[in-house]
Amino acid sequence: MAQEEKNSIFAIKIVPHLDAAYNLARGLARNEQDAEDIVQDAFIRAYSYLDSFSGKDGKTWLLAIVRNTFYSWRERKQVRQKVEVSDRTLDDLFISDSSRTPEAVFESKDTQEEVHKALNSLPVEFRETLILWEIESMSYKEIASITGVPMGTVMSRLARGREMLRTLLNNRWKGNV
Amino acid sequence: MSKMQSQDIHALLHPYFDGELAYSDSILFEEHLENCPDCSLALAEQQELRMLMEGPGLRYPAPAKLRHNIYSSYARNQQSSRILIHWNWKIYGIAASIAIALLGFWIVLAPGSPSAESSEAREIVSGHLRSLMATHLFDVASTDQHTVKPWFTGRVDFSPVVKDLSDRGFQLLGGRLDYIAGRPAAALVYQYRKHTINVFEWNTGVVNPQGEEKSTMKGFNLVAEWIGPIKVWIVSDLNTEELDILANALR
Numbered sequence: 439m440a441q442e443e444k445n446s447i448f449a450i451k452i453v454p455h456l457d458a459a460y461n462l463a464r465g466l467a468r469n470e471q472d473a474e475d476i477v478q479d480a481f482i483r484a485y486s487y488l489d490s491f492s493g494k495d496g497k498t499w500l501l502a503i504v505r506n507t508f509y510s511w512r513e514r515k516q517v518r519q520k521v522e523v524s525d526r527t528l529d530d531l532f533i534s535d536s537s538r539t540p541e542a543v544f545e546s547k548d549t550q551e552e553v554h555k556a557l558n559s560l561p562v563e564f565r566e567t568l569i570l571w572e573i574e575s576m577s578y579k580e581i582a583s584i585t586g587v588p589m590g591t592v593m594s595r596l597a598r599g600r601e602m603l604r605t606l607l608n609n610r611w612k613g614n615v
Numbered sequence: 616m617s618k619m620q621s622q623d624i625h626a627l628l629h630p631y632f633d634g635e636l637a638y639s640d641s642i643l644f645e646e647h648l649e650n651c652p653d654c655s656l657a658l659a660e661q662q663e664l665r666m667l668m669e670g671p672g673l674r675y676p677a678p679a680k681l682r683h684n685i686y687s688s689y690a691r692n693q694q695s696s697r698i699l700i701h702w703n704w705k706i707y708g709i710a711a712s713i714a715i716a717l718l719g720f721w722i723v724l725a726p727g728s729p730s731a732e733s734s735e736a737r738e739i740v741s742g743h744l745r746s747l748m749a750t751h752l753f754d755v756a757s758t759d760q761h762t763v764k765p766w767f768t769g770r771v772d773f774s775p776v777v778k779d780l781s782d783r784g785f786q787l788l789g790g791r792l793d794y795i796a797g798r799p800a801a802a803l804v805y806q807y808r809k810h811t812i813n814v815f816e817w818n819t820g821v822v823n824p825q826g827e828e829k830s831t832m833k834g835f836n837l838v839a840e841w842i843g844p845i846k847v848w849i850v851s852d853l854n855t856e857e858l859d860i861l862a863n864a865l866r
């Protein structure tokens with residue numbers, strides 16, 4: 439691909455999805471600075487792999503790269519830290535972290551903040567599926583393509599992820615912990 | 616999908632709610648819904664949850680700094696490629712004859728392991744690209760070689776070649792620590808007529824008799840040379856002749 443052509447494809451098809459890329463990275467990394475680094479890195483990868491882009495659906499293509507970038511970033515981080523919160527199950531989050539009672543997880547009174555915290559506490563595969571569906575408005579098919587699982591798995595992850603979210607929020611709001 | 620177990624039909628609740636069901640399944644689920652208060656309640660609860668997730672609290676626009684970095688790196692590429700195309704046309708005639716000359720040059724000087732060479736060149740190009748795309752162009756930003764050079768002391772195991780070549784149009788902008796093929800390398804950044812040049816240098820530990828190497832990759836030109844045991848790669852979207860001027864000046 440000639441560089442001129444490459445640049446214009448990049449500008450027209452990829453760069454406009456920057457907000458979506460950041461949103462996903464932020465939801466996955468759960469941290470502002472890491473999300474910036476991941477997006478920065480993902481755009482470099484996207485630019486260097488642009489030859490493999492079919493020209494169709496830049497958003498799906500870019501978000502798959504953002505996701506891959508996140509996973510390789512997390513792998514490097516895990517090597518350093520050995521323990522990664524997002525790999526624990528939901529129950530572990532509440533039981534193993536003795537300094538934080540379930541109430542403390544949702545200490546904020548702000549509803550949005552509570553929903554945000556609940557979402558952040560979901561295991562990564564449910565988190566990414568919910569973000570892609572509810573926030574990025576991707577279809578089941580697109581989510582399947584980004585996350586590399588069958589559509590049936592996307593469907594069951596959405597159902598399970600929503601159930602976990604509702605349980606977390608209900609426990610908080612109805613006080614029946 | 617004909618007769619469904621109620622267990623199966625309940626699996627349709629979420630895709631129904633999401634509008635992801637085929638028409639026939641959708642009809643099937645609606646029929647079920649009329650006779651199943653559990654599903655009606657579940658749908659209402661899902662609606663409630665969706666409303667909670669609709670607020671701005673879960674949506675983050677990209678920070679201005681990140682947006683600026685991505686946009687400006689793209690704009691820089693755009694601009695340089697236009698200049699590159701312009702140059703390509705201008706020097707087309709000369710280029711053909713140079714290409715033939717270079718071919719001879721390559722045959723004489725091509726090293727024993729071309730794949731290792733080209734993977735090195737690839738690393739250089741991606742290092743260059745990385746520096747253009749990311750915020751991380753400098754660890755030390757200074758036009759003064761007496762500030763830039765000492766910065767590398769203790770960071771790399773040699774004294775990098777850093778020169779003030781502003782009288783020849785090459786403005787030193789700064790330097791950073793980079794990694795090429797897993798080795799720490801000094802990266803010096805120069806600017807020549809608004810084009811960014813990265814000069815990567817590392818200590819090979821041996822004095823190598825190889826001469827200058829040239830290559831083009833992804834629209835960037837590369838010139839490599841040896842200064843004693845130090846391997847120097849110069850990369851930019853400038854043409855090879857201009858990079859040669861810099862290579863000679865650094866020697």
Ligand SMILES: [Zn+2]
Binds near residue numbers: 654
């Ligand atoms: Zn039902």
